[in-house]
Amino acid sequence: ERYPHNQKYNHFTSDSINWRTEKWLSPISKQEIAEYDNSVLYNDNVMKKIFDYYRNTNAVIVYLSDHGEEIYDYRNSKGRKNIPMNKMLLKYQYEIPFMVWCSDLYKNKNTNLLSKLKSAQNTPMASDNVCHLLFRIASLKTPYYRSIYDILSPDYRCRRRIVADKIDYDKMMEK
Structure with missing residues (x-):
């Protein structure tokens, strides 16, 4: 259910x-x-x-879905089926909701970070890079952090986004 x-x-x-x-x-x-x-x-x-529970605390919440879902969006099909691969299938099955919510207290204490979050809102990324964003917003120091995968870093580079083990998402969407 x-x-x-x-x-x-x-x-x-x-x-x-x-x-x-x-x-x-x-x-x-x-x-x-x-x-x-x-x-x-x-x-x-x-x-x-x-959000309401954390509203009056110093909090940031990151939400993303683990997958997209096609529910009769453009064809007589539901679920996640990779055939035939096309732009519409990519849109509905691989584009996912992703959001960062910040409490007012967090916003007031992190104005520079908030500005970077707003600037990055339409920047392409892959969900497997989210940990680098989490390291940044939680101020965690770890040897696993890579600025090139942190969407808020000036070093950020969106790596190739491969879906279904072999399809270059961005090239397919350009067609």
Whole structure:
């Protein structure tokens, strides 16, 4: 189960998806989209509770998904299937939400870092480099830190982003 099935989180139904008019979308497909949307609603509520819990502390929270998800976004398919590889598949299955939330106290104590975070918000990166960002924002000193993988560093270089073991994400998206 992705979310509690109660009145609060059973917000979306197949009727909520009526704006989607593709011929291949069945009522069952629309219900699956609605259930996915309900799971996102639940996740958003969980994140809000976490933010509220830490709101009055010196806190920073980094959130990212472990994978993307295709739910009948552009074809009659759901889940993570790598065939046929194309730009749309890359968008829905490999682009993930990533955010950094900072409490007001953290923002006030770390204005320089906050400025760097804002400047980096549209910078390409791969999730396997997140640890270097975490080292930076937590002020952790470790021999494993590499500034070239830290999105906030002037040394940062986005390395090739390979998906499905062999596909260069950025080259595919340029096509």
